[in-house]
Amino acid sequence: MTTRAASRPGPPAGSGITRAGGRRAFVRRTVVALSVNGLSSVGNLMVSVSVARGESLSRLGQFALAFSIYVLVIGLVRTAVTEAVLAARTGPARHEITRGTRRAGAVAVLAGLLTAATGVVVGADYLTVTGLALPGLVVYDYVKAISIGVGGTRVALAQEGVWLGCTALAVGAAVVASVPPFMIFVCWAFSGAVIGVVVALRLRYDVVPGWGLDRRGTRVAASFAAQFLVTTGSAQLALSALAATAGVAVVGALGAARTVFGPVTLLMTTLSSLIVPYLAQTRPETGRARLRVAGSVVALTVGVMLPLVLMVCLLPDDIGRAVLGDNWHAARPLLPLLSVEALLAPIALVAFAGHRVAHAGGRALAIGVVLGPLRIATIVAGGVLFGAGGAAGALAVLALVSAVCWWSSYLRLGGRKGVVR
Numbered sequence: 001m002t003t004r005a006a007s008r009p010g011p012p013a014g015s016g017i018t019r020a021g022g023r024r025a026f027v028r029r030t031v032v033a034l035s036v037n038g039l040s041s042v043g044n045l046m047v048s049v050s051v052a053r054g055e056s057l058s059r060l061g062q063f064a065l066a067f068s069i070y071v072l073v074i075g076l077v078r079t080a081v082t083e084a085v086l087a088a089r090t091g092p093a094r095h096e097i098t099r100g101t102r103r104a105g106a107v108a109v110l111a112g113l114l115t116a117a118t119g120v121v122v123g124a125d126y127l128t129v130t131g132l133a134l135p136g137l138v139v140y141d142y143v144k145a146i147s148i149g150v151g152g153t154r155v156a157l158a159q160e161g162v163w164l165g166c167t168a169l170a171v172g173a174a175v176v177a178s179v180p181p182f183m184i185f186v187c188w189a190f191s192g193a194v195i196g197v198v199v200a201l202r203l204r205y206d207v208v209p210g211w212g213l214d215r216r217g218t219r220v221a222a223s224f225a226a227q228f229l230v231t232t233g234s235a236q237l238a239l240s241a242l243a244a245t246a247g248v249a250v251v252g253a254l255g256a257a258r259t260v261f262g263p264v265t266l267l268m269t270t271l272s273s274l275i276v277p278y279l280a281q282t283r284p285e286t287g288r289a290r291l292r293v294a295g296s297v298v299a300l301t302v303g304v305m306l307p308l309v310l311m312v313c314l315l316p317d318d319i320g321r322a323v324l325g326d327n328w329h330a331a332r333p334l335l336p337l338l339s340v341e342a343l344l345a346p347i348a349l350v351a352f353a354g355h356r357v358a359h360a361g362g363r364a365l366a367i368g369v370v371l372g373p374l375r376i377a378t379i380v381a382g383g384v385l386f387g388a389g390g391a392a393g394a395l396a397v398l399a400l401v402s403a404v405c406w407w408s409s410y411l412r413l414g415g416r417k418g419v420v421r
Contacts (some may be wrong), residue, residue, distance in 0.1 A: 032153040033274050034267070034304070036144065039160040041263035043167040047188045048259040050171055053325040054181035057256075060327060061248035063185065064255025065239055066119075066126035072236035073111045073134055074141050077104045079232075080225035082142055083356050084217065086149045086276045098206045101142060103221070105209035108138035125182060129189050136193020139200050139207055149277045159199045166191035223361030230365075230372025232352075235395070238379040242391060246383035253388035256324050256331035257338055260312055264305060264342045268349065275301075275353040290411055294350050301346040313339040330388065337392040344399035351406035358413050367405055374398070 051063045085100040116131025118124070140159065147156040170187035173179065200207050211218070229237070243251045258265065275297055282293050313335050320328040355364045375398050382390030 029148060029153060030274055030300075032157065033148050036148060036156045036160045037267045038263075039157075039164045041267065043160075043164040043188070045259070045262045046167050046171045047184055048262050049323055050174065050184045051181045052256050052259045052323070052327055057252035057327060057330065058248045059252075060255050061243060061250075061252030062124050062126045064251050064258070065243060065248075066124070066130040066185075067255075068236045068239045069111075069115055069127070070130055070134070070137065072233050073108060073115075073138060075232060075236075076111075076225055076228055077107050077138050077142065078145060079228040079356075080221040081107065082145045083224070083276050083353075084221060085146065087280050087357055097146060099212060099214075100146075101139065101200060101205040101207060102210040103212070104138050104142040105135060105207055106211050108135040109209050111138075126185065129186050133189035133193040135209075136196045137189065138196075139205075140192050140196025143196060143200050143203065143205070149274065155199065155203070159195055163192050163195050166195075220359065220361050223365050224356065227361070227364040227368040230368035234368075234372040234375040235379070235398075238376045241376055241380050242383045245380055246387070246391070250383050250388045250391060252327070253330040254334065254391060256327040257334040257388075257392070260315060260320070260323060260331060260335065261309075261338055261342060264308055264312060267305060267308070268301075268342070268346050275350055276356055279353055279357045290354060290413070294354055294410070298347050298350050301350070302343060305343060305346060309339045309342050333389055334392040337389070337396045340396040341392075341399040344396075344403045348399070348403040348406045351403070351410040354410045354413065355406075360413055363409060363413070367409055371398075371402055371405060374401075 048063075048067075052060055055063065081100050081103045085096050112131045112134035114131070115134060116128050119127030119129075119131055140163075144156045144159065147153060167184075167188050170184050170191075174181070174184050197207055239251055239254075242254075278297065279293070315323075315335070317328070317332070320332060324331055352364065355361075378394040378398055379391050382392075382394035384390075386393070
């Protein structure tokens, strides 16, 4: 067995694929991921602040919906496609990376067409642009996640730096030429899409959309995709329902508050690319081992996020008005509630990643079927009855319920031999 492993051919040169490594490599990749997330946070914050300062609360709500769809599709592809590649025990092979790229593109093209068509029908230009840029943006995120998780980390750093530079140029040009905030969003979306495709081609990834005939992989992907939509994704889906029932202004207030929490949110979205391969390597089998391994990951992630969450929650009014303009008065009361959600979300994320590594798709879907409708109904009810504050309070409560459910299930996965029940 040892001889066979030693003779196994490695990834081809120039592919950007390496082995994930052990604990030391995990720490190194964590530092790189934080650096990449920092660059991403700055770029997205530039766009969000520009829109929040220059648009009305209703237009800000439209932007929040568009960005929510972007987050939804990125999360869907990561859950259904990217994490399947990252969960390979000995590191993904070249053909797995290529197949993942094609599958990510297929999901993105379908979602992009639906989003762009919806934007045209309802006259929402933010939605239209998001739909057109989605295929490239999904490829961008796929390459970044693979690079951070098991590939060459310099690729993720380089592409994020270039995207940040393009965004900064767009913001600077808009300030000088008094361009509407919408044009900054256009530059941000399409520059990211172009960079993603160019980097994928340079790494010789096949970007032609396609799914293939792998039935087992398709079933697992569909299971986790459905689970994502009814759990984490349901929070994004709830925004559309909230806009239809409570009004776009309520979504705009939440969007303004989330703009301030932008760096915290984007930090959490990168954690799965590190947590999944780490848990895949350790593969703890008993409940005590799971608690020890996953608990250390939770302590690390929450410890990193806590200072940033506190800084955002205690933001002075002068700085808040400088960031959000007149929309600060609607966002300020929501920050304490959103801070609770921000700290509880990574705790649930670790337990969910454990389900992903254990291939417990059925159990994950069962949890999602319970939490998803509850999430949408609670957020909509809170928004209709109590406005933006009620919706934010619902997010905090649901984050606690989600963390308890996922951890309760994760600690009971399998028996002494690690067989998933």
